[in-house]
Amino acid sequence: MPDRNPALPPAAHDHAACVAEALDRAERLCAARGERLTALRRQVLELVWSRHAPQGAYDLLEELGRERGRVAPPTVYRALDFLQAQGLIHRIESLNAFIGCPVPEARHSGQFFICRSCRTAAELDAGTIDKAIDREAQRLGFAIEQRTVELLGLCQGCREAAR
Amino acid sequence: MPDRNPALPPAAHDHAACVAEALDRAERLCAARGERLTALRRQVLELVWSRHAPQGAYDLLEELGRERGRVAPPTVYRALDFLQAQGLIHRIESLNAFIGCPVPEARHSGQFFICRSCRTAAELDAGTIDKAIDREAQRLGFAIEQRTVELLGLCQGCREAAR
DNA sequence: GCATGAATGTTATTTTATAACATGCACACG
DNA sequence: CGTGTGCATGTTATAAAATAACATTCATGC
Numbered sequence: 222m223p224d225r226n227p228a229l230p231p232a233a234h235d236h237a238a239c240v241a242e243a244l245d246r247a248e249r250l251c252a253a254r255g256e257r258l259t260a261l262r263r264q265v266l267e268l269v270w271s272r273h274a275p276q277g278a279y280d281l282l283e284e285l286g287r288e289r290g291r292v293a294p295p296t297v298y299r300a301l302d303f304l305q306a307q308g309l310i311h312r313i314e315s316l317n318a319f320i321g322c323p324v325p326e327a328r329h330s331g332q333f334f335i336c337r338s339c340r341t342a343a344e345l346d347a348g349t350i351d352k353a354i355d356r357e358a359q360r361l362g363f364a365i366e367q368r369t370v371e372l373l374g375l376c377q378g379c380r381e382a383a384r
Numbered sequence: 385m386p387d388r389n390p391a392l393p394p395a396a397h398d399h400a401a402c403v404a405e406a407l408d409r410a411e412r413l414c415a416a417r418g419e420r421l422t423a424l425r426r427q428v429l430e431l432v433w434s435r436h437a438p439q440g441a442y443d444l445l446e447e448l449g450r451e452r453g454r455v456a457p458p459t460v461y462r463a464l465d466f467l468q469a470q471g472l473i474h475r476i477e478s479l480n481a482f483i484g485c486p487v488p489e490a491r492h493s494g495q496f497f498i499c500r501s502c503r504t505a506a507e508l509d510a511g512t513i514d515k516a517i518d519r520e521a522q523r524l525g526f527a528i529e530q531r532t533v534e535l536l537g538l539c540q541g542c543r544e545a546a547r
Numbered sequence: 548g549c550a551t552g553a554a555t556g557t558t559a560t561t562t563t564a565t566a567a568c569a570t571g572c573a574c575a576c577g
Numbered sequence: 578c579g580t581g582t583g584c585a586t587g588t589t590a591t592a593a594a595a596t597a598a599c600a601t602t603c604a605t606g607c
Contacts, residue, residue, distance in 0.1 A: 257604090259554070278594070293557060298595065303554095314477040315532045317563095317594065332517070334526045345520055353516040354495070354535065357508055362540030363497045369478045369534040372517065377525030420573095422585070441563070456588060461564065466585095480563065549607090556601065563594070570587065577580090 230273040230341065232378055240270045243321055247309050250325055256307060264288065265300035266321070269310050274340035275318030313342065315371045320344070330368040336376035338383075343376070393436040393504065395541060403433045406484055410472050413488055419470060427451065428463035429484070432473050437503035438481030476505065478534045483507070493531040499539035501546075506539070 230239070247266055251258040258266075268284050269276060282297045301319055304310040308325045312318070313333060320342050322331070332350055335342040350370065358365050375383070393402070410429055414421040421429075431447050432439060445460045464482055467473040471488045475481070476496060483505050485494070495513055498505040513533065521528050538546070 257554080261555075294595070295557085295597090296555070299555075314534070315530075332520070334521065334524055334528075336526075337529065343524065343526075345524075347516070347520045350513070350516045350520060353510070353513045354533070357495070357510045357513060358497065358535065358537075361497055361506065361508075362543070363499075363506075363535070364538045364543055365497075365535045366500065366537040367478075367535070369532060369536075370517070371477070371532040372521065372526070372528045372530070373532075374521075374529040375527045380525065380527055420585080424586075457564070458566090458588085459586070462586075551606090552604095554601100554603075557599085559597085559599105561594100561596070563592100565592070566590085568588085568590105570585100572585075573583095575580105575582085577578105 230343070240267060243270045243323070246325060247307075250309070251307065254307070256303075261296070262300045262303055265297060266304055266309060269304070269319055270321040272340075273320075273342065275313040275316050275320045275335065275342055277316075277318045281319070311344070313371060314369050315373065330370070332370040332372070334372045334374070334376070336379050337373055338375055338379035341376060393506070403430060406433045406486070409488060410470075413472070414470065417470070419466075424459070425463045425466055428460060429467055429472060432467070432482055433484040435503075436483075436505065438476040438479050438483045438498065438505055440479075440481045444482070474507065476534060477532050478536065493533070495533040495535070497535045497537070497539070499542055500536055501538055501542035504539060 244263065244267060247258055247263070250256075265281060265285065268281050271284075278294070278297050278301060281301075282292060282294060285297060286292045301310065301312075305312060305319075308328055309322055310319050311322050311331060311333070313320060313335065316335070320333070323344060324346065329346050331344045331346050333342050333344055351368075354365070354368065354370075407426065407430060410421055410426070413419075428444060428448065431444050434447075441457070441460050441464060444464075445455060445457060448460060449455045464473065464475075468475060468482075471491055472485055473482050474485050474494060474496070476483060476498065479498070483496070486507060487509065492509050494507045494509050496505050496507055514531075517528070517531065517533075
């Protein structure tokens with residue numbers, strides 16, 4: 222996987238378009254794979270994409286409840302499971318939360334830079350990091366199946382605001 | 385932090401000595417820092433070190449209960465909090481579990497290679513990985529405060545056993 | 548139409564973690 | 578030696594995150 226440019230969402234951007242694009246990509250991807258992006262799954266994906274920040278399952282549950290009346294946890298968790306299986310969202314382990322994937326086409330795990338101030342999370346797929354990890358794995362004779370790389374700190378914007 | 389040799393615990397090793405050494409290091413470290421490694425905290429640390437695998441808080445709770453009668457969750461969580469604050473244990477986010485740190489003297493976060501078969505986890509502090517992450521953070525203008533790097537897969541031993 | 552399997556609904560429960568307040572214990576100071 | 582002050586632990590209750598198990602609904606292929 223080649224490096225991509227910083228996935229840092231510009232402070233101000235056309236977020237509606239950003240969400241629409243994500244949903245559109247999801248539609249096309251599922252269609253191509255013969256998977257069913259049902260209304261519920263689509264709606265959950267839309268909620269995940271409503272912010273460029275990881276969101277907890279119960280936050281999503283509450284949002285969803287606002288839109289379609291009382292909803293039980295399995296409803297959301299099943300949708301999240303599906304979306305994860307399709308690579309449309311990632312789980313942020315250190316926050317028990319979920320975030321939309323900007324590049325769902327190819328399977329990957331990504332590295333997440335998460336600002337503790339504004340909560341924004343940027344996904345990178347830096348070959349440099351993956352390769353460094355691969356080299357160490359090789360040294361150990363370890364076969365990696367799943368990667369979790371999460372960096373918590375302050376994003377540039379929040380650092381500058383803090384000065 | 386320089387690279388260390390693989391922290392892979394040899395399949396067969398004198399584990400009693402290994403635990404004893406960890407406890408001893410903890411004692412000295414806390415003494416030097418003027419922190420109190422109480423009987424409870426020591427006992428929890430010993431339980432964490434009982435295996436080279438991440439263990440859940442409630443597993444530890446159960447073990448602890450066997451040794452000192454009924455114990456409530458906060459008892460264990462508070463001990464774990466202390467041990468973490470002293471750098472004596474690490475939390476494995478992707479497993480909600482804890483593992484002893486073999487190099488508690490210097491603050492660091494480490495990279496964890498966790499075998500899904502034998503459950504053994506190896507801690508590395510590979511400068512190569514840290515540096516690759518640092519470079520990307522720099523590019524983003526992101527100030528890292530906390531790192532989570534967890535690789536799940538198959539260790540060499542289990543791969544060979546599987547063939 | 549209708550059978551089939553996938554998706555969703557529903558209820559209950561498990562697992563992980565923390566809040567809030569009570570009690571105990573060790574050391575610092577007089 | 579008290580004793581009181583602050584940290585450590587005990588206790589009870591609850592919050593937060595996730596899943597198990599079974600019922601119902603719905604879309605699609607025949």
